Amino acid sequence: MKIQVVAFGIARDILQGTTQEIALGSSSKISDLKDVLMKEYPAFSELRSLRFAVNEEYQDDDFELKETDEVVIIPPVSGG
Amino acid sequence: MKIQVVAFGIARDILQGTTQEIALGSSSKISDLKDVLMKEYPAFSELRSLRFAVNEEYQDDDFELKETDEVVIIPPVSGG
């Protein structure tokens, strides 16, 4: 399946764009997406943390993705 | 010697006046002044606390008073 990921902050700089389509096997989890991103964009592994939000909620590594999900890469936040 | 005491808050209500002259033996301490006040105005013993300031500083029971001191009765404070 194909997942459209959205990136903010330094994640956007690393992806060199706000959105990116990532190809994953069927019934993939966030951990699989993370593996692909880290492999294709090694700069992700240098970040202090890397979280993912699905449909505006943080989700853990074992969350199963669907093609229709809104998946957002959340690099270390720094509001306030 | 004679000490002019100044009273604020409920202490003024108890003394029925802002100032009061209190007669004490020579080389009296705050503890002596307190004893006289408690005896003449029993309502002072009902307060949560009773402190004294001499020349704008808190002083303890064993502080020796002089006639020229500015002595202020400090009933429980409630600022803020």
Next chain:
Amino acid sequence: MIDIQLKEEPLSEQACQDLVKDDSAGGLVLFTGTVRNHTKGKEVIRLEFESYAPMALKEMEKIARAAMDKWDILHIAIHHRVGVLEIGEIPVLIAVGAAHRKAAFEACAYAIDTLKETVPIWKKEIFADGAVWVAAHP
């Protein structure tokens, strides 16, 4: 910077918070005390504050200096009002500016806690059926 004020005129929260601003102070904490409309379930109509002014100023200054000694803060402002205050009006403001917020929170809480214990200011609550000097009796 330390700023201590004791006055009869209304206090300004914005003016107090502005006093502790600084291009190197990233965190500011303001405590505002307001007159509540009830105490122990009884309706308060208004409050009257009086102070032993010269000593109150000295004690507020001591609190500010102690806060500067204990925490890494840049500025502290302590403003207290006296006289008659209606419900919702502000008897006290404490603003603290620091490079880091933890110090600002702790110093501000310390200052209001200590002010309520040491500064010679007295508050009388006026009810429909009488008046009480707050905290005078156990």
Next chain:
Amino acid sequence: MIDIQLKEEPLSEQACQDLVKDDSAGGLVLFTGTVRNHTKGKEVIRLEFESYAPMALKEMEKIARAAMDKWDILHIAIHHRVGVLEIGEIPVLIAVGAAHRKAAFEACAYAIDTLKETVPIWKKEIFADGAVWVAAHP
């Protein structure tokens, strides 16, 4: 009452503090974050904040609800600004109103601490010789 705002326009401290006032709230605490002119000894020229807005609003709302659950507070307002901010400007305001001040201090400190960990907002510091996404790297 919970009030959450995320906007490009300058934030108002007085407006935020006024939101948590209440005739039965005796203690109000306001935290103001400001843009500092340096970070680790290096001069900051300005900051740029961006957010994943719909989720940032949800996460701020969660913080406010958690604060209301954990402490006995009456009102909390969390306002965050995005866009370009100059030195001294205000990226964040958190105001809490409670009957007693201890709850207000603790809830306000909790809210800003949690906001900095969970709310998807990113800050870029602009220096004379480049720019850095704050806290991105260990």
